[in-house]
Amino acid sequence: AGMDTKDFICPPSLKFNKADFEIGNAYGAVWGMNILAGELPDEILKDFLEMQNLFCVNIHVDPLDQIDALKFVKKKLTNVEQMKIDEQKKASQSGYDPDILPPAIKMYIEDIEKLLGDLNSKNERLFHISISLRAYAKSKKELKLLSEMLKRTCQKNNCIMFPYDYRQEQTLVSTLPLGYNEIPVRREMHTSGIAIFVPFTTKELFQDGQATYYGINTLSGNMIRANRSRLKNPNGLILGTPGAGKSFSVKREILDCFLTTVDDIIICDPEGEYFPLVSALHGQLIRIASNSEQHINPMDIAIDDYMFSNPMEVIANKSDFLISLCEIIVGGRYGLSAEERSVIDKCVQRIYKHFIENEPTEDKMPLLSDLQRELHEEGEVALRVANSLEMFVNGSQNLFNHRTNIDMSNRIICFDIKELGNQLKKVGMLIVQDTVWNRVSANREKKKITRYYIDEFHLLLKEEQTAKYSAEIWKRFRKWGGVPTGITQNVKDLLSSQEVENIFDNSDFVYMLNQAAGDRDILAEKLHISKEQMKYVTNSGPGEGLIRYDKVLLPFTDKFPTDTEMYRLMTTKPTESA
Template sequence: MRRLGGQVIEIAPGSPSHINPMDIRLDIDEDESPLSMKADFLLSLCELVVGGKDGLQPIEKTVIDRCVRLIYRDMALGIGAGKPPLLQDLYEELLKQPEPEARRVATALELYCTGSLNLFNHPTNVDLTARVVCIVLKGLGENLRKIAMHITNDFVTSAVNVNFHNGISTWCYFDEFHILLRDALTASYFVAVWKMLRKKGCVPSALTQNVKDLLASREIEAILDNTDFMILLAQAQSDRAILAKQLGISEHQLSYITHSNSGEGLLFYGDVTIPFVDRFPKGEIYNLLTTRPEDLKNEAKTE
C-alpha cells in the first residue's frame, strides 16, 4: 500500500490515525437525506454500544434521533465553523435530555468518549483523498472490533458516495471476509454492498482462506448470487465438498483445486468455469506480496 503511495489507517488504541464516525457530507444529493442516513447509522452504533438482546427501546431511539439533529443543526444551517461534531458532543447532548433513557445511553457511550476506549472521539486526521486507502483493524480487541467494523463500513459507504458524486468508481477489497460475516449487523451491511452499492460504481471483492466459515453465514447466499467473478485456489477436502454443492462444481473441475500448486485453480465468470495456471513472475511486486517464509528469509539475506 505504501509502495503505491497509499494511505494506511491503523485503527487501534494508541494509534495516531483517527476516523471520526460523526463526519458527514451535507452537499451530496441522495435519495435519502444525508442527515437521516447519519442518524440511522448513529442509532445502530448506539445499539452496538448499549448492547443487550433487545437492543434500543423506542424512547431511547427517539432521544438519540433528537440529539443527533440538535448537534448537527448549526452545520446543516451553515452556522459557525462548519466542523462536524465528535462522539462526545452526542454524549453531552444526551446528558441534557430529561428522559432517564437518555442518561442510560449516555452512560454506555461514556467509555468511548471520555473513557479508555475513546479512539473514535477525535477529528479525522488521515488523508481520505489518497487514491488507495487501507484500513487495518487487526490491533483491536473484542470490545472495539464490532464498533470499529461498523464505523469503517460507514466510512466506506461515504467514500463510495463521494466518488460516485464525482463520477469515479471505487474498488473495495475486504480481507478475512469470513470474520466480517460473523456479526449480524456487519453481515447485513455486506449484503447491501453487493446489492446496492454496486449501483454507485462500487466494485466489491472479498478474500478469505476459510471457505467453511464463510459458507456457514446465512447471508453468503445473497452475496454469491450477486457475484459475477470468483477465483478458487487449492481447497481442503471438506471445503471442496461444500463448494461442489454450493457452486455446482463437477468432479473433473474439483481436480483443479485438489492438491494444486500455487497460482493454480478455477476461475468463475458468469456461467463459464475455466481452469487456470498463473506463474507469477519474481521481481519487486512478487517481493511485496509474498508471505512464504523461504522467500522472506532469502530477502533478509540479500539485505
C-alpha cells in the first residue's frame, strides 16, 4: 500500500504550541534542566526513575578535545580573576579592605583551580552536557501536574527546570534517539560529574535458555533468571528464619526446573510439606514409615556399565555408606571401633563381589539380613554390630530389610520421612541419601542432571555420620551431574565442624531470606556482604532477601499471586493450605 514502518510508528498529527505540543489525542512537553550546584548527588537519576509516570530523561554528552578543554578552563579562570580585580578596585575606592571578596568569587576560583588540576594530573576530561525532560499526558491538567512533580525532583537535587518556549519542535527532535542536538542550554562538566548520570549502578543476573526464575531485582526491577548447572560448583543453600519463605522458594525452583528442564528432581521431606506439589506433577511419593508398604533397600547398587567397569570403586562407596549406617544403628558414645569397621568392610566386599560375579539382577540384590549373616560368621569381633542389626532385620523396625518395590524411574521423587521416629529418622535420611547417590550414578551414564533438595538440612548435620556423608555429597556430586540443595534455618549449623564447614565453602549458590541477628554476622563475614546489603535480610518480609550466584550478589523480591492454583500447591501456611 506504499506504507513503511514510520507510518505505523509516527503519531497521526503533531501541533506545537508555545510551551507544549499536541501529539494525536494526547499532550506532551519538553523542559530543560539547569544544574545550579557544583556537584550533584549520585541518586539524581534514581529519584526520576522511581516516578511511575510516562516521561523521559534525555542527556546529550559531547566531549571536548583535551587541549581545547584546558584553554577553555584557563580562559574561565582569567575571567574570574578579572572579576576579583574589579571587586578589589571597587573596595579600595570605597575605602574597604580589598581582601574582602564576595563568597561567590572565592568559590569560583577554588572550583576552577581544582578542575584545572584534575584535567592536568588526574586523567579527567571535560564535556558539554545538555539535559532535558520529555513527558506525555492524556490532558493538559495531567501534564501540568507532572511538570510540578518533575520540578520538585529537580529542586531537591539542586537543579532548576524551565520551559523551552517556542522551541518545542527543535527540543522534541533533540530528545529522540537520533544523536541530534539542538538544545540551546548546556553546561561543562568533568568525567566524575558525568559519571553520576550513568544509570548502570546495579548488577543484573539474567541468563537465557533453561534458566530458573528467582524473583525481581529489588534495585532495578528487572527479572532474575539463572541456571545453576552453569556454575563451576552448582551446590546450593537456602537459608532463612521460620516463616521467611524457605519451603515456598524451594517449591518455586522445583516447579520451574520441572517445567523448563529435563532434569530429575529428588526431595527429602522430613515434614511432609511437598506432597501436594509432587502429586500435582504426577511424581512418585515414597512414604517411609514402620507401617508403610513402600520399601527401599539400603543395600541397592545401580546395575549398569559403570558397575561392571569399576566394581571396586562401587563396592568402596557402598562400604563407606554401610559403615556410616551401622555407626548410627550401633550408636553409643564412641560408635564403631577400628576392628568393627574393618570387619564390616570385609563382609561388604564379600557380598558384592559374589553379587556382581553371578549375573546380577534386581531380584538378587543383597539385603540387610545378608550383611547380618556375614557378620555372624566373623565371630566375636562383629557380634555387637550383628546384634544391633537384629531390630532392623527381624524386629519391629524391619522396614529396611526388603527389596525396593517402588518405581524409581519417575522424574520427580519425594521421600516423606515425617512418620519416622527420631532414631529411625537419622537412618532414613542416610538411606535416602544413598538412594539419591545411586540415582545420580545411573544418570551420569545418561549425561542427565539430578537435583537433590534436602529440607530441614540441620537434622543431618547434627550427627557425625550423616554430616560426613552430606559433606561428601557436596564435594563429589558436581562431577557426577548432581545439584544438591540444603534448606536450613541457621547458618551456625553449617559451622559446627571443619567437615561441615566445607558444605558452606563448596556452595556457589546461596539464597538468603530473613536472617537471625547472629547468622547475619556470620554471613557478612563469610560472603563479604556489606552493611547496606545486609539490610535486605534484616527483618525482611517473606520472599525478600539476597541471592548469591558465584560472585554476583544482589537483592531480590519474589511476590507470588495468592489467588492461583500454583500458590495453593506451594504454600505452607496452615490456614491457606487447608
